[in-house]
Each structure stands twice: as structure tokens, then as C-alpha cells.
Amino acid sequence: MKTPKYIFICGGVMSGVGKGIATASIATILKWYGYKVTCIKIDPYVNVDAGTMNPVEHGEVFVLKDGTECDQDMGHYERFLNQELTKENYMTTGSVYLSLIEKERSLYFDGKCVEVVPHVPLEVIEKIQKAQKLTGADIVLTEIGGTIGEYQNLLFLEAVRILKFKNPKDVVLILVSYLPYQGEGGELKTKPTQYAIRTLNSAGLNPDFILARAIYSLDNKRKEKIAFNCGIPQENIISAPDEKVIYKIPLNFEKEKIGKKILKSLGLSPLIKDSERIIKDKNELMRGDSAKLIKTDKKDSHKSAFYLYEYIFWEKEIEKIEKLNKEIKIGIVGKYFKTGDFVLSDSYISVIEAIKHASWHLGYKPIINWLNSEEYEKDKNKLSELKNYQGIIIPGGFGSRGIEGKILAIKYCRKNKIPILGLCYGLQLMVVEFARNVCGLKNAHTTEVNPKTKYPVIDILQEQKRFLKGKLYGGTMRLGDWSCEIKKETIAWRAYGKNLILERHRHRYEVNPKFHKILQKNGLIFSGISGKGLLVEIIELPESTHPFFLGTQFHPELKSRFLHPHPLFVEFIKTFKVC
Ligand code: GLN
Numbered sequence: 001m002k003t004p005k006y007i008f009i010c011g012g013v014m015s016g017v018g019k020g021i022a023t024a025s026i027a028t029i030l031k032w033y034g035y036k037v038t039c040i041k042i043d044p045y046v047n048v049d050a051g052t053m054n055p056v057e058h059g060e061v062f063v064l065k066d067g068t069e070c071d072q073d074m075g076h077y078e079r080f081l082n083q084e085l086t087k088e089n090y091m092t093t094g095s096v097y098l099s100l101i102e103k104e105r106s107l108y109f110d111g112k113c114v115e116v117v118p119h120v121p122l123e124v125i126e127k128i129q130k131a132q133k134l135t136g137a138d139i140v141l142t143e144i145g146g147t148i149g150e151y152q153n154l155l156f157l158e159a160v161r162i163l164k165f166k167n168p169k170d171v172v173l174i175l176v177s178y179l180p181y182q183g184e185g186g187e188l189k190t191k192p193t194q195y196a197i198r199t200l201n202s203a204g205l206n207p208d209f210i211l212a213r214a215i216y217s218l219d220n221k222r223k224e225k226i227a228f229n230c231g232i233p234q235e236n237i238i239s240a241p242d243e244k245v246i247y248k249i250p251l252n253f254e255k256e257k258i259g260k261k262i263l264k265s266l267g268l269s270p271l272i273k274d275s276e277r278i279i280k281d282k283n284e285l286m287r288g289d290s291a292k293l294i295k296t297d298k299k300d301s302h303k304s305a306f307y308l309y310e311y312i313f314w315e316k317e318i319e320k321i322e323k324l325n326k327e328i329k330i331g332i333v334g335k336y337f338k339t340g341d342f343v344l345s346d347s348y349i350s351v352i353e354a355i356k357h358a359s360w361h362l363g364y365k366p367i368i369n370w371l372n373s374e375e376y377e378k379d380k381n382k383l384s385e386l387k388n389y390q391g392i393i394i395p396g397g398f399g400s401r402g403i404e405g406k407i408l409a410i411k412y413c414r415k416n417k418i419p420i421l422g423l424c425y426g427l428q429l430m431v432v433e434f435a436r437n438v439c440g441l442k443n444a445h446t447t448e449v450n451p452k453t454k455y456p457v458i459d460i461l462q463e464q465k466r467f468l469k470g471k472l473y474g475g476t477m478r479l480g481d482w483s484c485e486i487k488k489e490t491i492a493w494r495a496y497g498k499n500l501i502l503e504r505h506r507h508r509y510e511v512n513p514k515f516h517k518i519l520q521k522n523g524l525i526f527s528g529i530s531g532k533g534l535l536v537e538i539i540e541l542p543e544s545t546h547p548f549f550l551g552t553q554f555h556p557e558l559k560s561r562f563l564h565p566h567p568l569f570v571e572f573i574k575t576f577k578v579c
Pocket of ligand 1: 425426
């Protein structure tokens with residue numbers, strides 16, 4: 001394709017309106033039409049990346065293969081698109097200013113005065129175009145964080161305005177807006193959306209499409225109203241009702257032919273024809289068929305065959321998921337953030353999605369409950385509630401709050417043979433529990449919580465010491481993809497089926513090599529070891545002792561995808577006793 005195309009997605013009325021999922025869904029649809037897409041997230045924070053933000057307040061910090069610590073929406077893009085993204089796909093106000101200032105300091109601007117406008121928006125555009133070149137994407141979708149009307153994202157809107165002004169045919173702007181339902185009067189209200197559009201107008205922009213987020217579908221009467229008041233073609237106002245299974249959203253959008261409409265606005269037409277899309281009876285199509293399709297299809301239809309498969313399989317999978325009724329119950333023992341009367345669980349979003357992918361794959365409907373580890377510290381009797389679950393997950397985390405409660409939960413699961421999966425801090429606390437209660441190392445601990453412990457079974461990574469000393473916290477953890485060797489005849493081996501894997505990390509501490517021997521002597525298996533043989537990446541107990549007691553130093557949840565569940569989550573759920 002000659003000229004790359006750009007789609008921008010911004011949000012109106014309220015935060016958390018679903019821009020990330022809308023962006024991922026539209027990108028997925030365009031991919032089904034045969035286009036190469038990539039997604040970018042812009043966060044309006046001054047933080048250079050999301051790594052220093054508190055996940056319990058801000059939501060999960062997602063980690064890319066190259067170690068970029070970013071917003072959880074990047075996870076949605078990867079999960080929908082089944083693509084690995086890199087640092088070029090993410091920017092914040094902080095990172096934009098940082099690179100602009102670095103340029104200025106190197107005399108890039110030849111002594112000219114560098115101004116907020118136009119230099120900041122131009123830097124944004126340059127970053128977007130760089131990502132396009134690097135990925136070779138035909139269409140780049142950029143999500144602008146925050147809500148229209150906020151001061152923080154004005155410069156990003158200015159970037160859209162400039163790019164659209166220069167290339168009117170190559171840029172589409174989509175507003176994802178919220179329509180509240182007024183219970184008493186019984187209707188979806190359009191006024192807040194109209195105000196959001198007026199505010200966009202004052203930034204020199206009018207959206208080409210509206211995605212109307214609401215608890216219900218938007219009827220024609222209200223579409224007409226928005227169209228008339230805001231000068232947007234009525235057919236470009238797309239209904240986006242709440243959906244339990246987020247992966248159904250691309251199918252919902254497609255009911256209103258959003259893909260073709262967007263392509264038309266960009267002067268493009270589908271690369272995959274409708275006749276090709278329905279070429280096969282979807283009930284006959286099985287997972288392995290993609291390979292067959294690619295082989296048997298005619299000359300340059302390699303690409304179309306693949307996407308055709310994805311689309312059909314996606315549709316089929318959603319139909320299957322909606323019919324699932326065999327329930328499994330999984331508890332996530334974590335610490336939770338209370339704001340007023342509400343408890344947020346956003347910090348574990350990738351774990352939740354990974355559970356869903358694996359459960360659906362195995363034909364189960366997962367019921368996920370939040371178990372607050374601090375409660376176990378207050379009352380040990382509460383631990384017996386763990387018996388109500390087929391499996392328990394101890395997710396990643398930092399600091400000391402709720403830690404003893406998590407260790408108690410691990411002990412309970414080990415003793416009562418409840419399948420348990422520990423992720424990062426989860427693995428570390430499993431080792432602490434095992435050291436204390438099986439190896440007899442009294443009060444063994446991680447030095448993250450107790451630097452003076454007699455038995456520092458989890459200790460800071462050697463190379464991390466200088467970062468902490470110098471207060472160099474940003475982007476300095478052991479991050480991103482690291483390779484790991486899998487030991488034969490273990491649960492990990494059965495799950496992965498190969499001896500070398502790549503998984504994403506985000507931590508400063510590790511199993512202390514000084515205690516490797518004693519832990520192994522007492523029966524802990526190191527089933528995943530880093531390349532150089534020094535770092536323990538997976539621990540497990542033999543199946544003869546426990547059905548599934550396994551922890552990973554990395555975060556497998558970050559690599560689970562909708563149609564490609566993570567093998568360790570699948571293996572975990574396979575061990576559940578389901579009546
Ligand atoms: N706090 C632990 C460490 O830094 C675990 C981090 C995590 O769970 N991501 O090693």
C-alpha cells in the first residue's frame with residue numbers, strides 16, 4: 001500500500017469508556033479484511049512509562065517483549081491481534097517531552113526556539129510515523145488516553161488536527177463516547193456526547209465516527225439526533241452496548257459494517273471479499289485448518305486464507321463460549337484497592353484474561369473470585385474458604401501488605417492439595433512457605449520484606465543493587481523476554497512440550513542461589529532455569545505429592561491470547577476436579 005493510513009481513537013464523557021477494547025476490536029476487524037495493522041497507545045501522564053505507577057491504583061502495568069512497561073490497553077491489543085508490540089507502540093507526555101528535549105540539547109533544531117506548539121505535536125506525529133515504518137503497517141490505530149475536555153491530551157489532539165489537515169484522506173477520527181441510561185425516563189441520553197463533540201470541535205476536530213457506549217444498543221432516533229446536532233453521517237454512529245465477553249465486540253461492530261465504512265473513509269476497500277469470508281462452513285472448520293487452508297488456497301491468497309480462518313474461528317469460538325455452562329471456580333489471592341465503596345481489580349487484568357482464554361479452550365465457564373489475603377492475617381479460619389475453589393492463583397506484587405496472608409494461603413493449598421499457580425511474587429512466596437514449613441528454615445523470607453532475615457531465600461538480584469542504591473527505579477527491573485530451559489519429565493515440560501521458552505519478566509528479586517540445594521533436597525523441583533543456569537524461573541512439586549503446585553518467576557499471563565491460551569494456564573486448569 002502506498003500511503004499509510006491513520007485512525008485515532010479518543011474518548012468522551014467519562015474515563016474507562018472502553019477505548020482500548022474498541023481500538024483492539026477495530027484493528028482486529030481491519031486485519032480480517034486483509035490489512036496489516038498496528039496499535040499505539042498514548043498516555044497523557046508525565047511519567048515516562050507506566051513502570052513507576054502504583055498498579056493497585058492505576059491498574060496493571062503491562063510488559064512488552066522488549067521490556068517496555070506500559071498501560072494495560074497494550075495487553076488488549078496483543079490479546080486481540082495476536083501480535084507482539086514494542087516500545088514504539090507506546091508513548092506518554094513524559095516520553096514525548098524527553099525525546100524532544102534530548103533533540104534540542106543535541107542542537108537538532110539548529111538553535112531555533114523550540115515551542116510547545118508545533119514542536120510537541122510534531123514529535124508525536126514523528127513517533128507515530130516511526131512506528132508505522134518499523135511495523136510496515138498499512139493502518140496505524142492510535143488511542144489517545146484520557147477524556148475529551150481534559151487539559152492533558154490537548155497536544156495530542158493538536159497532533160491529530162495537524163496530521164488530518166495535511167492528509168485529510170488518510171486520517172479518521174473516532175470518538176468513543178458514553179450514553180448514560182436514565183432509569184426513570186427509560187432512555188439513553190445523548191447530551192453529554194453532544195458536549196464532548198463540541199469540545200472536540202474547539203480543538204479543530206469533528207469525529208468521523210462515534211462509537212456509542214451504553215448498557216443498551218443505540219436506536220435510530222438517538223443516532224439521528226447526534227447526527228443532526230453534530231454533523232456526523234448517521235451511518236457512522238455505531239452502537240457499542242456492554243458485552244460480557246469482550247471478544248464478541250468486533251463481531252458486534254461488524255453487524256453495523258464498521259470495517260467497510262472505515263475503509264471507505266480512508267479510500268480503501270476490503271482485500272478479502274465477502275465470498276471468501278463464507279467460503280467454508282464454519283462448523284467444519286477446526287483449529288488445525290489454517291495450515292490446510294493456506295496450502296490449498298490459490299496463489300497470493302496465503303494472507304487471505306489466514307485471516308479468513310481467524311475470522312471464522314473467532315466467530316465459532318464466541319458461539320461456543322456463549323453456550324458454556326460447566327463452571328469452574330478460581331480464586332485470586334491478592335491485595336485489593338478500595339476507593340470508597342468500590343474495590344478495583346484492574347491490577348490483575350492479564351491474569352483474568354489468561355484464565356478466561358484457557359478455561360474457554362477447555363470448555364469451561366470460569367467464575368473468578370477476589371480473595372483478600374489481609375483477611376487471612378486477621379482470621380486464619382477464613383482460609384477454609386479456599387476449599388470452595390478448584391484452583392488458586394497467587395499473582396505478582398510488591399511490598400509487604402498482605403504477604404503473610406498469601407503465605408498462609410499457599411500453605412493451605414499445599415497441605416490440602418488444592419491446585420495453585422504462583423506468578424512472580426507468587427513463586428517467591430511459594431518458596432518462602434516451602435522453606436519455612438518443609439525445609440524448617442524458621443522465619444525464612446524475601447529480603448524485599450525482611451532485609452534482616454536469617455534465611456533470605458528470596459534475595460535481590462545482584463545487578464539490581466546499584467539501581468536501588470542510586471534510586472534509579474524507572475525501567476531498571478529485570479524486564480521483558482528472557483529465555484528459560486525446561487527440565488524434562490516435569491509439569492512445565494508437559495505444558496510447553498519444548499526445552500527452550502521465552503517469557504516476560506518484571507522483578508528485582510529471585511530465588512537466592514545459596515538456598516538452591518536445600519530447597520531441592522527437600523523436594524522442590526526447579527523445572528525452569530535461565531540460560532546460564534543461575535536463576536530459577538519455574539518451581540514445582542512432583543505430581544506424586546501434589547496435583548499442581550507450580551510457580552513462575554516470569555508472567556505467563558502476559559503472553560496469553562484469545563485464540564491462543566497460555567500452556568501453563570491450560571495445564572493448571574486441566575488438573576481441576578470438575579463435577
Ligand atoms: N516484588 C517482587 C520482585 O520485585 C515480585 C515482582 C512481581 O511480582 N512482578 O522481585
